[in-house]
Amino acid sequence: MTQFLQQLINGLSIGSIYALMAVGYSLVYSIMNFSNFAHGSVIMLGAYFGFFSLTTLGMPFGIAFFIAACGAGFVAVTLERLAYKPLRDRRAPFLYFIITAMGASILIDNGVIATIGPTPKTFPPELLPSYLQSGSIQIGTLGIGRVDIAMFVITAVCLVALILFIDFTKMGKAIQATAYNMKASALMGINPNFVIILVFAIGGALAGVAGVLYGVKYQVFPQMSSITLKSFIAAVFGGLGSLPGALLGSLLLALIETFVSGYISTQLRDIFAFFILIAMLVIRPAGIMGKSAEDKA
Amino acid sequence: MLSVHELHVSYGGIKALRGVSMEVNQGEIVTIIGANGAGKSTMLNAITGFLKPAKGEVIFNGHKLGRNPAAIVKLGICHVPEGRLVFANLSVQDNLMLGAYLRKDRKKMAEDLEKVFVLFPRLKERIKQQAGTLSGGEQQMLAMGRALMTDGELVLMDEPSLGLAPLLVKTVFQIIKEIRDLGKTILLVEQNAQKALEVADRAYVLEQGRVVKEGAACDIQSDPAIRAAYLGSKSVAGGA
Amino acid sequence: MLSSYFQQIIVLVGINMIAVLGLSILTGFTGLFSFGHAGFMAIGAYIAAIFVARLHLPFWMAVAAGAAGAALVSIVIGGLTLKLKGDYFCIATMGFGEAVRIILNNIEYVGGARGWESLPQLTSLWVVLVLAVAMVVITWNLINSRHGRNMVAIREEELAAQMAGINVFRYKMVALVVSAAMAGIAGALLGNYIQFLRPTMFNMVKSTDLTIMVIFGGLGSISGTIVGTIILTVLPELFRNFAQWRLVVYGLAVVVIMVGRPQGVMGGFEMTPSGIRKHFAARRARQALEAELRAAERESAA
Amino acid sequence: GGAQKSDTIKIGWLGPQTGDSALWGQAEYNTVKMMADDYNTAGGIDVGGKKYKVEIVAYDDKGDSTEAVNVAKRLTSQDKVVAVVGPQGSGEAIPIAPIMNDAKIPCVASTATNPKVTVTENGTVNPYMFRACFTDPYQGKVAAYAAYEKLGKRKAAIFMTIDDPYSTGLAQYFKESFEKLGGKVVEQVSYTSGEKEFRAPLTKIKAANPDIIFIPAYYNDVALASKQARDLGIKQVLLGGDGWPSDNLVQLAGNSLEGCFFINHLDMDGDAAKPMRDEYMAKYQKKAELNSYMVHDSLLMVIDAIQRAKSLKGEDIQKALTSTDLEGITGHIKIGPQNDPVGKTAWLIKIVGPDMKFQDKFAAAD
Amino acid sequence: MSTILELKGLTKQFGGLTAVNDVSFKVAEGGISGLIGPNGAGKTTIFNLITGVYKVTKGAIEFRGTPIQGTEPYLIADKGITRTFQNIRLFKNMTVFENVLTACHTSARYGLLESIFRMPRYWKQEKELNEKARGLLEIMGLQDRMDITANNLPYGLQRRLEITRALALDPKLLLLDEPAAGMNPDETEQLMRLIGEIRKMFKLSVLVIEHHMDLIMGVCEHIHVLSFGCTLADGTPDEIANDPKVVEAYLGSDEEKKSC
């Protein structure tokens, strides 16, 4: 029983990180209709921004966190302007966006290796606020990491705020409208460029938050973007473009992974994850929350 | 109110507009008629800044219009686009509310919404349905309704009767008149020249990117050459 | 005589080209985007290695078996996933590619994660050249037939293709199976060339590299695929002296070409006599249409 | 083999300057460059009475098998080097073996510990492949001995990387030796490389309650695993191999590794390593990594062989390499019949505070 | 005249919405029938049901006496039912010629291997396909536009190309969804004539959806009227034009002309 609860907690903790990363994918997907494979690199840069603000610049953690979010948001927007906008202007098909994103990701990751170096970094514990320091709260034999609790709370706050923003504000509706049709939304007086920048900024800022949290929980290193693949799978799992879907998909994927490796076999975990992914898509071709209407002729 | 000077627009090599000038005065309905591909939609898209004119300019209430559609809409031009550019992923209600995106006057917005529902009861029935699953005609109604919600001074309409049942075509032209009666100015692009000329005050005839004729709607309607080319041998109005 | 280093580059270009041509049928011509083609390469490579190193069967049989194995697996995968749309299909294929790799990691018979060394070197420059040319011809012949046109129709407008009597599922399957078989051949040649196999050689990076080559060269152009493969295989070799900046340059090249020339290097245009003829015919027809319009205009002005 | 146009000896190096293991590749690269500079400022190498400058031709292999093969071809056929040092991983060293054999250019791997680097599956020796390090079976045996005899542990758990041949190999050899000594492996769990979240498998280890946990992995994974293990309340001693030693280990792991042990190729804080440690620090403002010492000895073996062979021909250098018998930074290196150093010393190191304290050394435990 | 297509109690529901409700009617062999009704009546949905794009909720569709509901769309096309779309769906980046040539594929029987190895049958049938496509384009007056990419074609010609593409399959029954949408009266008249000619030349049956009453009343021999998914009326053009229910729900009563 203890082991079960422990694994449940492990799963939820990983799930909350997946979720924070997955919503960035989903947000961009919903508006641009392509999977932004450079998102992982933005997460990685966010983590580095946070790390250097805290250590080299000696900022307090809160400020460093803020800088990471802003910096990652800025990178995401820059990427949009330099790499995606020209494609958008030419109405290039989604394949081109994906390839450009991959190219950008290769560029950024290796740029970091070439300049900062490949060595992983850890946030020095003494510079972190107490709620983010390692160590755990023991309930009987159950250990709940303090980081995990903080992370869960921060993720929940970010996601709830985001979902409220998208569903209940005019700006949120404008984002959804632009996601569907840029021309028509421009006719409503919505500036599509502004909306797209906003979406990338939000997605980027969330990436920054995710990057720092990930860095605090694990490490900061240039290949961080490759681990975000899982969060991408989670986004698909939940239904691309759906924020609650991304959240649900993340938690489910994380729990499945945790329980498979905890109870069946660690070797089988990833195979299991991928098989469930394929099985899921066969049963529900647009993910759990994705809408798959019959193609209207 | 709106004046267009010597507008030239081309798509790559194809010249869609070759020096078009026109005027729209406060409170009138002006219609542009012309065959498929004459450049009518191109004209409207150039006015609202979706296309970059190679030459020429557009002045609205003393402002020279640039290339930012959102800013142009803000100045009080609203455009009902060709085709059914409704937000397919949003509900009918959300579509209508987005029409009022730039508006702050909540009370008047609610009134306008009621007005839209009176004009198009079908929309009220489907208020929660995703706009993308509406039929072609229902979507056209939604696009009209959404435009009414923007409350612009000048309304550009691109083939509002396209794909509508005869009964609804009548309703649409009725609405166009009602919108004018609300004190708005309308620039109407139509294939259904007969109907358009019936409601319009003045008309321009566009052929291959040029204005070949302009004048009062009645004069154009009675011009034998125009009748032959655009109005068909028989009357096109609803019913056989 | 070419130095063996150059020969090796030619061999790798040829092997990549076989895989990329297959992927081009799937992605460039049928409009399906796969992230798991390295998985098919892996299947081909390991089956071929088992044939030569464990069963001691002739090389040609091993290559054929590699192709057939990859094709068979693709039928199963296709049956499950071809109904998926857009990104969902590419995620499913990615899942497949990764699953293949992880499964191979756990099969001790073929060396597991440790890899499988001292395979015989049976792939020669000439084998690769002959097969690469054969694959170009096969791809060309396939694309320029009613079958190829049906695939392109699916890419262009799936629903209309269906209404035109095209069995969309079957043609997607054909495209997938042909491309998987070609990836299988490429894998078989690779393993028997570098004499070593390891599951990580066929990771997602390999899959994306293949896709990048297809798109870099230009979707829907066989000559583009060839040019793209050559450039992107040779480029990293040219930049080998850049050490850690090498991949930065590679990433930059991909972004720049996509942004500066989104239709890829060749973009639907074929560098062949008939392709050039078609290009000019289209231009003439466009000009004729314009001239006609102009004439009509003069008439109406008069 | 090649005739040199000018009076330089071209020696090739390959290793990962990009990709996951770029840290070690860069440390190796720095070291060989530094050594070449040293040789050249000292007037060069004396080969049969003639002075030669040393030129290092270095290429990135991304830690990728296919790339390594490309690079090996390039070094041997394009650049015409007389010998090659590196690569660092067995995954790259194994596939380049046929190329080195064909080209008749010897290669001395730095940290490729898999037995198959020098001896093929069917038992034949790759004549042109050598290494400066001990092998995994040896290391596994040493680790098991340390755990069972030195530390007195009876129940072990293994936590390994499933898709890394180094990790699975070492785990297997450890298990065999440990059980032969009378111990019991009570739990064996794994993760995939690149993974950072180990709580699920570690929870299983916790449930098995071993005396010691053997972690044959690289330092950054070790750091993460140890932190997460401590978070889960796992208090047992952790034991590792030569993937552990790194300047970054303790920094990354915080105090979670306090009192843990690992097997190394040398005492990196010991006297033998001091000259190079200081020089490296002075030149690069960084602490030398294990790979720096290993590649140092690889290059040393090559230079020594060249001088003894008095020739720049690959065949001659190869022949000289087979009779290598020299004192490197990492201990006494005597190449045996299988082209591996025989009876190399293994060092047991304990982590105490921020330091890595030498505990014990074993030789030729057979 | 015999019946080519018969709908029997056809029903389609989308979630809670019944888009087509127990509709039954027949399309006469060799005739031109019309399907009209207010927007959202379910006309396009019926086309989608006939062509297998949507799954039938209830009821039956019989084509020449055999039920076809549940059949894969491409098989339905093979049986001889083809259509055009309300919003044009051409193979946009193919040339006009390739659009038609592609659709001709059912007339060739050479297999995958025959094309890969360029066997004699490939050459022979490929030549026949080319001739057929060329012939069709000539009949439809598109021969001068053969090499233009479909999406560069003027709107009216795109509609025409869509019909040509449908004809390339040698259909027995042609379904046209608002073919005159966006056309002026002049063009509509031309289209009317074209439909009549095609019907004779290819011995087709046609079912057409339109809102242009001129066209419907002018060419159709029989008209079925839908409203809110249900049958409202069924009869000859004259009967329909004078049916008070249809006038009320769809046509609207004639109003006075604006006086100048």
Ligand SMILES: Nc1ncnc2c1ncn2[C@@H]1O[C@H](COP(=O)(O)OP(=O)(O)OP(=O)(O)O)[C@@H](O)[C@H]1O
């Ligand atoms: N995106 C485009 N690219 C290239 N040419 C275009 C494009 N849009 C329109 N054209 C061409 O420009 C000309 C004018 O088109 P426009 O859409 O303005 O005509 P229209 O009068 O609105 O016709 P319709 O009645 O069909 O709506 C046509 O010849 C058309 O083919």
Ligand SMILES: Nc1ncnc2c1ncn2[C@@H]1O[C@H](COP(=O)(O)OP(=O)(O)OP(=O)(O)O)[C@@H](O)[C@H]1O
């Ligand atoms: N895929 C779908 N999902 C949900 N509802 C749908 C779907 N397709 C059609 N509908 C609904 O079914 C009804 C009939 O639509 P249909 O498109 O058949 O109308 P139509 O008669 O063709 O109208 P129009 O003349 O305007 O094109 C409409 O109310 C529409 O909203």
Ligand SMILES: [Mg+2]
């Ligand atoms: Mg238009």
Ligand SMILES: [Mg+2]
């Ligand atoms: Mg319809």
